[in-house]
Amino acid sequence: MPRKLAQGSFALQTPVGIREAAAVAGKKEGDGPLGESFDEIFEDTTLGAESWELAEVELQRAAVRHLLQKAEIESADLDLFFAGDLQNQCTASGYHARSLSAPMAGLYHACATMAEGVALSALLTDGGGIQTVMALASSHFCSVERQYRFPLNYGSVRPYSAQNTATAAGAALIGKAGGAPYITAVTIGRVRDMGVTDLNNMGAAMAPAAMDTILRHLSARGSKPADYDLILTGDLGRVGMELLRTLCKDAGCDVSQVINDCGLLLYDRVNQDVHAGGSGAGCSAGVLCGHLFQAFRQQRLRRVLFLSTGALLSPAMVQQGQSIPAVAHLIELSAEPEVI
Amino acid sequence: MPRKLAQGSFALQTPVGIREAAAVAGKKEGDGPLGESFDEIFEDTTLGAESWELAEVELQRAAVRHLLQKAEIESADLDLFFAGDLQNQCTASGYHARSLSAPMAGLYHACATMAEGVALSALLTDGGGIQTVMALASSHFCSVERQYRFPLNYGSVRPYSAQNTATAAGAALIGKAGGAPYITAVTIGRVRDMGVTDLNNMGAAMAPAAMDTILRHLSARGSKPADYDLILTGDLGRVGMELLRTLCKDAGCDVSQVINDCGLLLYDRVNQDVHAGGSGAGCSAGVLCGHLFQAFRQQRLRRVLFLSTGALLSPAMVQQGQSIPAVAHLIELSAEPEVI
Numbered sequence: 001m002p003r004k005l006a007q008g009s010f011a012l013q014t015p016v017g018i019r020e021a022a023a024v025a026g027k028k029e030g031d032g033p034l035g036e037s038f039d040e041i042f043e044d045t046t047l048g049a050e051s052w053e054l055a056e057v058e059l060q061r062a063a064v065r066h067l068l069q070k071a072e073i074e075s076a077d078l079d080l081f082f083a084g085d086l087q088n089q090c091t092a093s094g095y096h097a098r099s100l101s102a103p104m105a106g107l108y109h110a111c112a113t114m115a116e117g118v119a120l121s122a123l124l125t126d127g128g129g130i131q132t133v134m135a136l137a138s139s140h141f142c143s144v145e146r147q148y149r150f151p152l153n154y155g156s157v158r159p160y161s162a163q164n165t166a167t168a169a170g171a172a173l174i175g176k177a178g179g180a181p182y183i184t185a186v187t188i189g190r191v192r193d194m195g196v197t198d199l200n201n202m203g204a205a206m207a208p209a210a211m212d213t214i215l216r217h218l219s220a221r222g223s224k225p226a227d228y229d230l231i232l233t234g235d236l237g238r239v240g241m242e243l244l245r246t247l248c249k250d251a252g253c254d255v256s257q258v259i260n261d262c263g264l265l266l267y268d269r270v271n272q273d274v275h276a277g278g279s280g281a282g283c284s285a286g287v288l289c290g291h292l293f294q295a296f297r298q299q300r301l302r303r304v305l306f307l308s309t310g311a312l313l314s315p316a317m318v319q320q321g322q323s324i325p326a327v328a329h330l331i332e333l334s335a336e337p338e339v340i
Numbered sequence: 341m342p343r344k345l346a347q348g349s350f351a352l353q354t355p356v357g358i359r360e361a362a363a364v365a366g367k368k369e370g371d372g373p374l375g376e377s378f379d380e381i382f383e384d385t386t387l388g389a390e391s392w393e394l395a396e397v398e399l400q401r402a403a404v405r406h407l408l409q410k411a412e413i414e415s416a417d418l419d420l421f422f423a424g425d426l427q428n429q430c431t432a433s434g435y436h437a438r439s440l441s442a443p444m445a446g447l448y449h450a451c452a453t454m455a456e457g458v459a460l461s462a463l464l465t466d467g468g469g470i471q472t473v474m475a476l477a478s479s480h481f482c483s484v485e486r487q488y489r490f491p492l493n494y495g496s497v498r499p500y501s502a503q504n505t506a507t508a509a510g511a512a513l514i515g516k517a518g519g520a521p522y523i524t525a526v527t528i529g530r531v532r533d534m535g536v537t538d539l540n541n542m543g544a545a546m547a548p549a550a551m552d553t554i555l556r557h558l559s560a561r562g563s564k565p566a567d568y569d570l571i572l573t574g575d576l577g578r579v580g581m582e583l584l585r586t587l588c589k590d591a592g593c594d595v596s597q598v599i600n601d602c603g604l605l606l607y608d609r610v611n612q613d614v615h616a617g618g619s620g621a622g623c624s625a626g627v628l629c630g631h632l633f634q635a636f637r638q639q640r641l642r643r644v645l646f647l648s649t650g651a652l653l654s655p656a657m658v659q660q661g662q663s664i665p666a667v668a669h670l671i672e673l674s675a676e677p678e679v680i
Contacts, residue, residue, distance in 0.1 A: 008443030094652030103348030127467015312434030
């Protein structure tokens with residue numbers, strides 16, 4: 001069962017891990033540096049659906065289809081699943097869930113949803129009695145642009161601090177693991193708000209939350225950045241990543257040698273028009289369930305801190321002049337189970 | 341640790357329970373039959389805030405303030421908390437969480453959020469290692485009307501099948517219990533959709549999900565409706581409740597002697613203008629954390645099935661002609677811990 005290290009930080013013992021994972025993405029993500037890591041790439045990002053919202057439903061469906069096939073199970077074998085997305089009322093997840101024969105727990109933590117779902121899944125399966133839990137998150141560039149900013153047809157121009165919402169979905173199966181990556185610890189994030197009000201600079205809004213979670217986790221574990229091959233944040237992008245380096249350094253914790261960001265890995269920022277990098281709940285979900293999972297399976301990584309970072313704004317709150325709260329959840333992945 | 345009874349249904353053993361609970365509400369709810377059960381009633385439903393969205397933030401803050409005072413703990417003592425609401429991007433919860441020194445896991449399952457949060461809290465605390473978890477949900481009539489239907493100022497008229505979103509918040513502290521109500525079992529809901537497309541008849545959309553969860557739970561437990569003093573659904577209202585009775589009867593399970601609904605208890609439908617009854621994530625949260633919790637403490641109830649029911653629609657999906665999926669999560673409450 002989980003062992004409490006500090007408030008919100010737990011070491012896991014079963015050992016539990018990511019038993020199987022699958023990731024799917026749109027054309028732009030498929031054309032990027034991680035293109036090879038996706039189980040399926042959709043050149044047509046409508047996925048044959050009548051609206052962008054329904055296209056994202058199909059994106060989730062594809063990720064889960066690949067996951068269940070690879071794991072050789074059916075949705076009726078899941079004890080439960082966590083899912084969330086960025087659409088108002090999380091409709092990609094709710095509408096997709098109609099076709100699954102499994103109990104669903106709906107999550108919302110914006111782009112932090114994937115690590116939240118994996119962390120809760122790991123805590124539940126380590127607790128015992130619950131064996132097989134799926135965690136799922138997605139985003140779709142076109143449904144998000146319409147909802148948070150402007151319909152695509154307006155052709156609106158965005159500043160360079162803005163990020164590109166990934167069209168991607170990731171699904172992971174968490175349970176008693178027989179191989180890497182093991183989930184050796186988790187830290188659930190606290191909501192932080194340093195007063196950023198710019199809807200087009202969410203990296204800056206999220207960096208303080210990422211720092212808070214990283215420092216809490218290192219303190220709870222008694223570890224330091226050099227103990228890890230990689231500390232991978234969800235989607236801070238170029239601006240937020242720069243800020244995180246500075247914030248951590250000012251706090252006496254230099255992460256610069258091991259830090260990277262899913263939003264920076266996902267695209268080729270020189271040749272792809274993505275401004276500050278990738279974002280969206282599907283960004284960290286797709287990178288975790290594709291690239292990162294495979295790197296562990298291929299024994300290219302030993303010990304990693306993976307965070308999903310979420311900006312908890314709504315257009316209504318931003319229009320009311322409110323600042324943007326953020327949260328970051330963390331899972332610690334390891335090539336070896338931990339003996340506690 | 342939890343013992344799996346069937347897919348998504350678990351018996352709990354620690355014993356865990358609701359250690360403390362608090363509920364707050366607006367004037368209309370305070371004037372209703374359950375008025376006495378609230379810890380605080382706000383005659384001014386702006387709660388002094390500048391917008392309806394921020395008023396709901398204050399509503400959550402009040403519920404948590406009462407909960408922590410009654411439990412004689414601080415937010416820094418929480419291992420983590422679950423919270424959710426109906427605002428786009430769950431902003432009542434996200435913005436309120438800034439003031440809490442506790443790790444947050446954000447939920448979205450519409451009006452099913454409270455039972456979802458309590459069920460997950462119970463599974464986690466029964467698993468061990470995690471001791472003190474808070475579950476929180478809220479809704480505010482005015483923020484919801486603007487977002488899902490029309491701004492109040494339009495004075496739009498609604499059909500009698502429509503329900504009245506409760507201005508209420510409920511917060512519960514879940515952990516190893518030393519008194520009633522104990523949480524003896526939970527069933528996580530599956531998403532159901534029987535094709536209802538009417539935004540003003542969400543009771544009908546949710547009834548099939550409630551039936552599915554009740555029947556699954558009774559089957560998993562090997563129990564029958566007569567084993568319970570009460571089966572209390574979240575917010576089906578008059579239309580949904582009537583439909584649920586019929587659906588269950590047709591499925592060979594007559595619940596009519598023990599069934600009731602938070603949306604029917606919360607208001608005096610003869611003298612208060614609420615059409616089909618109450619709804620909203622705060623409806624079942626407020627009734628659970630006020631009326632129902634107190635009934636157990638006063639030894640007026642022995643064994644209860646409590647469900648929160650959620651309609652997972654968004655205005656965008658309804659405008660696209662899509663039907664309304666729904667989900668219902670269940671917790672079984674008992675005056676005595678169960679020896680398994």
